[in-house]
Amino acid sequence: MLLEKYIRDIPDFPKKGIIFKDITTLLNNKKALRQTIDELYEKLKNKKIDYIMAAESRGFIFATALAYKLKCGFVPIRKPGKLPYKTYCATYALEYGTDSLEVHRDAVPKNAHVLILDDLLATGGTAFAMVKLAKKLSAKISAIAFVIELTFLGGKKKLKGYPVHSLIKY
């Protein structure tokens, strides 16, 4: 089964000229959803992974299912003000302005091995912010994984030095 077949192109979303990769058509197909988790698992099962770090909202979608299969913990990365305990914060650039992500300071022990996971690698801003948060936690990054990579946007350059895995490349 080719996972690409279950991803829907939506032209001009969120704005004119952009072709949005809609994963909801993959998620609501039970076989495609299952295969996505299984393929992520196969790519990552031999890495040392104690925790998966993933950012809201779409990063959460695959993180817990994969954490369940890998038998590891899940660390939610959230927008500012959402996490109730003491946090570290990392800022990243958007097309106009900046945005921030936060993680609980006690989310993982020092030297824990983490996987950074997201649904989509575009320009790499979100993933790089998660790299910065992992460093603030003194964690070791075992791998960075995505369901979809938009290779033409070159986001991988921001993640140099880390093993990057993607299931589907455009």
Next chain:
Amino acid sequence: MLLEKYIRDIPDFPKKGIIFKDITTLLNNKKALRQTIDELYEKLKNKKIDYIMAAESRGFIFATALAYKLKCGFVPIRKPGKLPYKTYCATYALEYGTDSLEVHRDAVPKNAHVLILDDLLATGGTAFAMVKLAKKLSAKISAIAFVIELTFLGGKKKLKGYPVHSLIKY
């Protein structure tokens, strides 16, 4: 293992007088996370469930892992403007004002059996908005499930007529 032990109380969050139930300490413990998914699965495995509907962001956390175990699809419910295709919208009351949730119009076929899932049942506003969305999709609601139920807020009353399951009750 008592799951309650892994939930952290944060006093005065998000505002004075509220004791916030922090699930991040459950999520980052691999055994507690695993047991949460397994307990949800045990409660729901004998229901007819074709799809799980869950709302961003925290609802996403348990939905895909449970969908994987139940071998069903996952339908993400999102804040307005996030879903790229044609949507149905349901509005619900907040303490001050209202908020809305959306679902893709083609998310499930007519008469599909759905489970509505969220991390926490408080006043029931979000869950009831998801009930309204399920009806707009002409789906049948097999059950509504939560990891945590704050029984003293009486949210269950809004969900009368549907089987409601909660793992942890306060």
